[in-house]
Amino acid sequence: MNEKRLGRQSVRLQRPPCIAASASVVGKLEGEGPLGASFDEVSDDAYFGEASWEKAESTMLRRCVALACGKAERTAQQLQYILAGDLLNQCAGSAYALRSSGVPFFGLYGACSTMAESLSLGAMLIDGGFADTVCAATSSHFCSSERQFRFPLEYGGVRPPSAQWTVTGAGALILQAEGAPPYVTHVTTGRIADPGVTDAANMGAAMAQAAYDTLSAHFADTGRTPEDYDLIVTGDLGSIGRELVIDLFAYDGVELASRYQDCGVMIFDAERQDVHAGGSGCGCSASVLCGHLLTEMKRGTYRRILFAATGALMSPTTSQQGESIPGICHAVSLDMDRGC
Amino acid sequence: MNEKRLGRQSVRLQRPPCIAASASVVGKLEGEGPLGASFDEVSDDAYFGEASWEKAESTMLRRCVALACGKAERTAQQLQYILAGDLLNQCAGSAYALRSSGVPFFGLYGACSTMAESLSLGAMLIDGGFADTVCAATSSHFCSSERQFRFPLEYGGVRPPSAQWTVTGAGALILQAEGAPPYVTHVTTGRIADPGVTDAANMGAAMAQAAYDTLSAHFADTGRTPEDYDLIVTGDLGSIGRELVIDLFAYDGVELASRYQDCGVMIFDAERQDVHAGGSGCGCSASVLCGHLLTEMKRGTYRRILFAATGALMSPTTSQQGESIPGICHAVSLDMDRGC
Numbered sequence: 001m002n003e004k005r006l007g008r009q010s011v012r013l014q015r016p017p018c019i020a021a022s023a024s025v026v027g028k029l030e031g032e033g034p035l036g037a038s039f040d041e042v043s044d045d046a047y048f049g050e051a052s053w054e055k056a057e058s059t060m061l062r063r064c065v066a067l068a069c070g071k072a073e074r075t076a077q078q079l080q081y082i083l084a085g086d087l088l089n090q091c092a093g094s095a096y097a098l099r100s101s102g103v104p105f106f107g108l109y110g111a112c113s114t115m116a117e118s119l120s121l122g123a124m125l126i127d128g129g130f131a132d133t134v135c136a137a138t139s140s141h142f143c144s145s146e147r148q149f150r151f152p153l154e155y156g157g158v159r160p161p162s163a164q165w166t167v168t169g170a171g172a173l174i175l176q177a178e179g180a181p182p183y184v185t186h187v188t189t190g191r192i193a194d195p196g197v198t199d200a201a202n203m204g205a206a207m208a209q210a211a212y213d214t215l216s217a218h219f220a221d222t223g224r225t226p227e228d229y230d231l232i233v234t235g236d237l238g239s240i241g242r243e244l245v246i247d248l249f250a251y252d253g254v255e256l257a258s259r260y261q262d263c264g265v266m267i268f269d270a271e272r273q274d275v276h277a278g279g280s281g282c283g284c285s286a287s288v289l290c291g292h293l294l295t296e297m298k299r300g301t302y303r304r305i306l307f308a309a310t311g312a313l314m315s316p317t318t319s320q321q322g323e324s325i326p327g328i329c330h331a332v333s334l335d336m337d338r339g340c
Numbered sequence: 341m342n343e344k345r346l347g348r349q350s351v352r353l354q355r356p357p358c359i360a361a362s363a364s365v366v367g368k369l370e371g372e373g374p375l376g377a378s379f380d381e382v383s384d385d386a387y388f389g390e391a392s393w394e395k396a397e398s399t400m401l402r403r404c405v406a407l408a409c410g411k412a413e414r415t416a417q418q419l420q421y422i423l424a425g426d427l428l429n430q431c432a433g434s435a436y437a438l439r440s441s442g443v444p445f446f447g448l449y450g451a452c453s454t455m456a457e458s459l460s461l462g463a464m465l466i467d468g469g470f471a472d473t474v475c476a477a478t479s480s481h482f483c484s485s486e487r488q489f490r491f492p493l494e495y496g497g498v499r500p501p502s503a504q505w506t507v508t509g510a511g512a513l514i515l516q517a518e519g520a521p522p523y524v525t526h527v528t529t530g531r532i533a534d535p536g537v538t539d540a541a542n543m544g545a546a547m548a549q550a551a552y553d554t555l556s557a558h559f560a561d562t563g564r565t566p567e568d569y570d571l572i573v574t575g576d577l578g579s580i581g582r583e584l585v586i587d588l589f590a591y592d593g594v595e596l597a598s599r600y601q602d603c604g605v606m607i608f609d610a611e612r613q614d615v616h617a618g619g620s621g622c623g624c625s626a627s628v629l630c631g632h633l634l635t636e637m638k639r640g641t642y643r644r645i646l647f648a649a650t651g652a653l654m655s656p657t658t659s660q661q662g663e664s665i666p667g668i669c670h671a672v673s674l675d676m677d678r679g680c
Contacts (some may be wrong), residue, residue, distance in 0.1 A: 122673070
């Protein structure tokens with residue numbers, strides 16, 4: 001009945017929108033990591049000039065959206081929608097970042113999968129004929145996350161080796177109906193997967209099943225194989241979750257490792273930076289996509305990427321009540337060739 | 341360039357999707373209110389058989405989605421997307437409600453505007469050709485909200501007269517590409533408005549500006565006037581917010597009161613039930629829409645409704661940091677006539 005639908009979870013965009021511009025703003029630690037040079041702004045001040053970490057996160061995201069608009073030569077007035085969300089309770093990071101933007105706003109909550117969720121819905125709004133120009137954005141901040149989800153920073157809690165480090169970072173991109181590559185060609189929307197992991201200090205393990213499910217659905221729905229991609233990149237599974245995804249595909253006889261990476265592994269240097277299992281947070285995959293990956297696509301390093309951001313949908317309350325951690329993963333195909 | 345777009349904030353759906361079915365599940369107090377008979381299920385047990393109020397909220401929402409699917413004669417397997425969110429930190433209410441659904445899931449955060457947000461995006465996904473059948477749903481629970489946003493229930497805090505009562509309720513509806521009325525014909529997406537109200541016990545005042553802005557944008561974008569609607573209904577401004585919206589339109593010379601109501605006012609009996617300024621919470625407008633309003637449309641009481649759910653986008657943390665309360669309002673035109 002529907003020519004855009006592919007299988008259970010995927011759609012093919014009829015007139016793939018382009019990513020006209022993207023921007024990233026990160027903190028000091030992220031700036032010192034292997035991708036440091038790819039970010040538009042690195043702030044040495046964790047407060048971003050504000051009086052609290054929550055306000056800092058909003059300011060970081062607001063600056064990032066403004067940078068993306070500037071690069072796309074678009075004013076906020078020319079944006080037809082902004083889709084954004086973050087990890088703070090009630091998604092206050094994005095609401096306060098964008099409250100003066102004057103742009104019609106769809107608030108999202110996909111935990112660390114938010115960049116892929118906003119990109120998915122933004123691309124569909126354009127391909128559906130509802131908009132010509134849309135901004136997709138998200139952020140996370142180590143300090144605002146740490147005290148909300150874990151302990152007061154001053155407490156200096158010891159973290160187990162499986163724990164990940166919430167990235168201080170924001171990513172924003174401008175989607176347009178027409179323009180130069182890269183294009184968003186396919187969207188595979190995740191279903192919630194809960195393999196029963198209850199350890200909130202091992203998010204990679206909790207989210208790996210969701211990543212495997214969504215990537216598998218993408219390949220089944222589109223008829224593609226991992227070899228059709230120059231890079232398959234998950235959101236922020238970190239080193240443990242990444243290994244699990246490789247193992248899960250190995251059980252299916254699929255070799256993934258050679259073309260598969262994870263934003264949480266890429267953003268920090270495990271040898272040099274003390275981040276345990278890697279980076280996490282909405283800002284992790286967002287800044288890696290909007291900083292490093294899209295730049296490398298434009299440089300010709302990658303012709304086709306499958307960007308699959310992952311999120312853990314628990315809250316401190318559900319963890320305290322003994323619940324396991326549901327995960328989700330949304331995947332988006334990015335292509336230098338529109339006609340695929 | 342784009343024939344679906346109307347003005348700055350609105351779109352007209354080309355092939356308006358229908359609301360094939362809707363369901364509502366509420367708590368005891370809501371069942372005793374003036375709309376009690378319109379809800380599908382009323383639970384005398386605030387725990388819905390669960391061990392915590394958070395789990396209760398998830399169970400209520402899960403039951404509501406199942407009821408809506410049953411009425412539409414659709415299995416979860418036939419839903420192409422679920423769009424849902426709630427007030428709990430990290431939107432845990434909807435994530436845990438739907439983690440076993442097996443349906444591609446877009447998590448939203450629009451505070452108490454979530455029913456209109458999920459309805460907006462769901463209708464656009466269908467009209468855009470990405471799906472034939474979509475579920476839009478949301479919930480709130482007095483007890484889980486009260487202890488998260490305010491005080492432990494056992495404390496018995498005294499509430500000022502401007503405070504609203506969070507509705508224990510869930511609403512879910514099934515959107516389809518083809519079917520019987522009512523239809524979703526127009527979507528007006530809200531911009532964040534922050535008039536500077538800092539009193540978290542006066543949400544109606546904080547959100548009234550957003551409601552006024554979105555309703556005004558809807559009239560300007562579509563060329564319609566209040567007289568084109570049998571009913572204009574805001575989300576949960578309560579009695580104070582509703583009066584403010586009437587006043588704001590009166591300054592423009594527009595008489596709204598005669599055809600304007602608010603879900604927070606409708607759901608409780610101010611004389612008989614001690615809820616101060618009225619109902620609030622995502623479940624308020626959701627249960628009033630999915631229970632009362634859609635039933636009355638099918639009965640012929642209303643031919644055309646403008647459903648404009650409102651949300652306050654603050655968090656307890658932002659309030660503690662002295663921030664004012666940003667509001668948002670998303671409006672959706674519901675019509676028994678598809679060809680408008």
